[in-house]
Structure formats: structure tokens, C-alpha cells
Amino acid sequence: MSPPLADVDDTAAFMAAARSFKLEDGSYGTPAVGVDSDDALTDDHDASQSNAGSVEDVEVATVAASDELIEFPTEKAVSAVVDDSNKGLGLEPSVAAITLDSGAHTPATETPQSDMEEDREHLATFKSWGAPVARDKPTAKVRRVIIKxxxxxxxxxxxxxxLIHGGVIESVSVAPSGNAHVLFCDPADCKAFFNKYPNGIDLDKERKLTVFVDMGEDVDVISSTLSFSLSVGSSRVVRAVGVDMEVTMNELVKVATANSRKVEKIIDSYVPGYPRTVNFRFCGIADAVRFRAALVRNEDWEHCNVQYATDPCEVATGYHTD
Structure with a gap:
């Protein structure tokens, strides 16, 4: 008598029928692998075949091993077969690159690349990444002093x-709390200025008014834009020679502070018999570069000679109030 059919739509009834099912020989759930004897493998194979045909609603898959052992060909035998097939096709004998121990794929030996450098200027694809560009830039150091x-x-x-002297200044900013951050272009100039005032800067000796100087805590990386600006002689001071006499100071301030540029001061000088000269001192080199680029493209200033001037902080040797 075969067990009654279970309603496959009823999951609980189906699982109960599967748990109550047992093989007649009591070997249900015993794996057929790991047995050393060939007779035991044969008996398990026959039992699984007979039991599989007696169940209509539940199928049990059992792994059965073959009675005959599989003999793997040796590397020498594989080579002989490959050579015989190549001879039949008229090809030269070759040795099959098959590793029987690990079964891993053995990659073919790459052809050594030529020592000659590729002409990358006229090639769309390259055979190698090429040699990396040498990084000859100095290590980033602290370039900032803080006057507190x-x-x-x-x-x-x-x-x-x-109060600043001894080097070219990249930028200056004053916080509402009263701390001023001055960024030098050269870390050596920054260190020299800091070492000169270990006890602070005396603003008024009679009133004993002193401010202290600290070094910045983080390094300041010199950007590629700043490096290029310094290489072409840029500074935070722009000098215009030959300015019209009709231009007022308010107009000079308006053109200098356009686009949110920060100006330190504007020095207007005129000597009879000589062109009028105006020096625009900005709080940063970036504002000075943008101002000069806009001024040389302005039709109203095309007759002027607009160039960069020397930063007064570079040539100053001590405290000054000009």
C-alpha cells in the first residue's frame, strides 16, 4: 500500500507527510559519500533505486557512486594524444599545457615589453601606463601666522x-574676535617672522599694549594656481600708470572692489610732468590677479600700463605704519 497523497497546496500537511515518511531499510537520511567499501556503495545505489520508484508524491534524490573507478590520464598520455591528433592534421607536435594536480588555468607567458619609450603623442592606445611624472614639489609646510x-x-x-614684513603675502584676513590670519607665500619667511617676535609685538609701549604671534597648526598647501601666479611675477599689488586725471577716488574704489574684491588700500600719486600712478593693494593675490585681468580688458583703461608691483611687506624690515 502506498501512502495517501498529500495536498501540496496545504503546506502543513505536506511537511507532516514528508516527516512521517521513512525508508524500509532504515537508511533514510544517511549520505552515500565517504564509504570506503565498494560493496557498501553498490548496496546504497540499489536501495536508492528501489525506494525512488515506490514513492509517488515525494522524490528523494540520492547521490550514488559508480561501480567502476575513473582513471584520469597522466600528463604523458595527454601529450601523446595531442601529438597524434596534430600529426593527423599535418601540424607540428606540441605539448599540452594542462596541470592535472590543481586544475588551475596556467596563463601564457607575456611577451617582454620593449625598453624603448612609446611615442604617446601620436598614439590612440598605449601598451603600458608609462612612467609617472616626477613630483618635484616641496613638502607642504605651515605658512600662516596668527596675531591674537x-x-x-x-x-x-x-x-x-x-606689522608684517620679511616676505610676500598671499592673503590676510581679520576675524571679528580680533585674531588676524596672515598667510605667507614662503614657509621660511613665515618661520623667520614668528621667531623674531617670541614675546609679541608692542603696539604702544607707554600703554603696554602688546599682541602675540602664533604659528598656524595645519600645513598650507601651495595650489597650482598660486604657483603659476608667482612664477609670472604676480603679487597682491597692481600698479596702473597713466590714469586719467578726471577719475576720482570714489571711482577707483568702485572699480577695485567690484565682484566682492577685498582691498587693503589705494595709493594715488601724481607729480607734475609725470603720468598719474595708482597702486591698488589687495588683501590677497587671487583678487589682484582677477582685477588686473579685468582692467587690461577694459576699454576705459586700455591706455594705461597695468602691471604688478612689489609687495611692500617683502621689502619692509620692521614695524611700519605707512
């Missing part, structure tokens, strides 16, 4: 820069 606790009357870029 400035009095209210000294919290302006022109007042702060009057």
Missing part, C-alpha cells in the same frame, strides 16, 4: 599688514 587679541582700532587689513 588685536585692539578694536587695529582690526583692519591695512593696520595688520603694517
Amino acid at each position: 587679541d588685536l585692539p578694536t582700532s587695529w582690526r583692519s587689513p591695512d593696520k595688520v599688514l603694517s
Whole structure:
């Protein structure tokens, strides 16, 4: 008698019928692998075949091993077969590159590349990545000094820069708290300025008014834009020679502070018999570069000679208030 059919749509009844099912010989659930004797493998194979045909609703898959052992060909035998087939096709004898131990694919030996450098200028594809470009830039160092606790009357870029000397300045900024950040272009100039004032800078000796100088904590990387600007002689000072006499100071301030540019001060000088000269001192080299680029393209200033001037902080040797 075969067991009654279970309703496959009823999951609980189907699982109960599967759990109650047992093989007649009591070997249900015993794996057929790992047996050393050939007779045991044959008996398990016959039992699985007989039991599989007696079940109509549940099929049990059993792994059965063959009675005959499979003999793998040796590497020498494979080579002989390959040579015989190649001879029949009229090809030269070859040795089959087959590794029987691991079964891993053995990659073919790459052809050594030529030592000659590729002409990458006229090639669409390259055989190698090529040699990387040498990084000859110096290591980034601290280029910032912080002047702390400035009095209210000294919290302006022109007042702060009057205290700075000994190097080209990239930028200056004054925080509302009274701390001024001055960024040098050369780390050596920054270190020299810091070492010169270990006890601070005396703003007023009679009133014993002193501000202290600290070094920045993080390194300041010199960007590629700043490197290019310094290589062509850029500074934060732009000098215009031959300015019209009709241009007022308010117009000079308006053209200099356009596009949110920050100006330290504007120095207008005129000597009878000589062209009028105006020096625009900005708080950063980036603003000066953008201002000069806009000025040389302005039709109203095309008759002027617009060039960069020397940063006064570079030539100054000490405290000054010009």
C-alpha cells in the first residue's frame, strides 16, 4: 500500500507527510559519500533505486557512486594524444599545457615589453601606463601666522599688514574676535617672522599694549594656481600708470572692489610732468590677479600700463605704519 497523497497546496500537511515518511531499510537520511567499501556503495545505489520508484508524491534524490573507478590520464598520455591528433592534421607536435594536480588555468607567458619609450603623442592606445611624472614639489609646510587679541582700532587689513614684513603675502584676513590670519607665500619667511617676535609685538609701549604671534597648526598647501601666479611675477599689488586725471577716488574704489574684491588700500600719486600712478593693494593675490585681468580688458583703461608691483611687506624690515 502506498501512502495517501498529500495536498501540496496545504503546506502543513505536506511537511507532516514528508516527516512521517521513512525508508524500509532504515537508511533514510544517511549520505552515500565517504564509504570506503565498494560493496557498501553498490548496496546504497540499489536501495536508492528501489525506494525512488515506490514513492509517488515525494522524490528523494540520492547521490550514488559508480561501480567502476575513473582513471584520469597522466600528463604523458595527454601529450601523446595531442601529438597524434596534430600529426593527423599535418601540424607540428606540441605539448599540452594542462596541470592535472590543481586544475588551475596556467596563463601564457607575456611577451617582454620593449625598453624603448612609446611615442604617446601620436598614439590612440598605449601598451603600458608609462612612467609617472616626477613630483618635484616641496613638502607642504605651515605658512600662516596668527596675531591674537588685536585692539578694536587695529582690526583692519591695512593696520595688520603694517606689522608684517620679511616676505610676500598671499592673503590676510581679520576675524571679528580680533585674531588676524596672515598667510605667507614662503614657509621660511613665515618661520623667520614668528621667531623674531617670541614675546609679541608692542603696539604702544607707554600703554603696554602688546599682541602675540602664533604659528598656524595645519600645513598650507601651495595650489597650482598660486604657483603659476608667482612664477609670472604676480603679487597682491597692481600698479596702473597713466590714469586719467578726471577719475576720482570714489571711482577707483568702485572699480577695485567690484565682484566682492577685498582691498587693503589705494595709493594715488601724481607729480607734475609725470603720468598719474595708482597702486591698488589687495588683501590677497587671487583678487589682484582677477582685477588686473579685468582692467587690461577694459576699454576705459586700455591706455594705461597695468602691471604688478612689489609687495611692500617683502621689502619692509620692521614695524611700519605707512
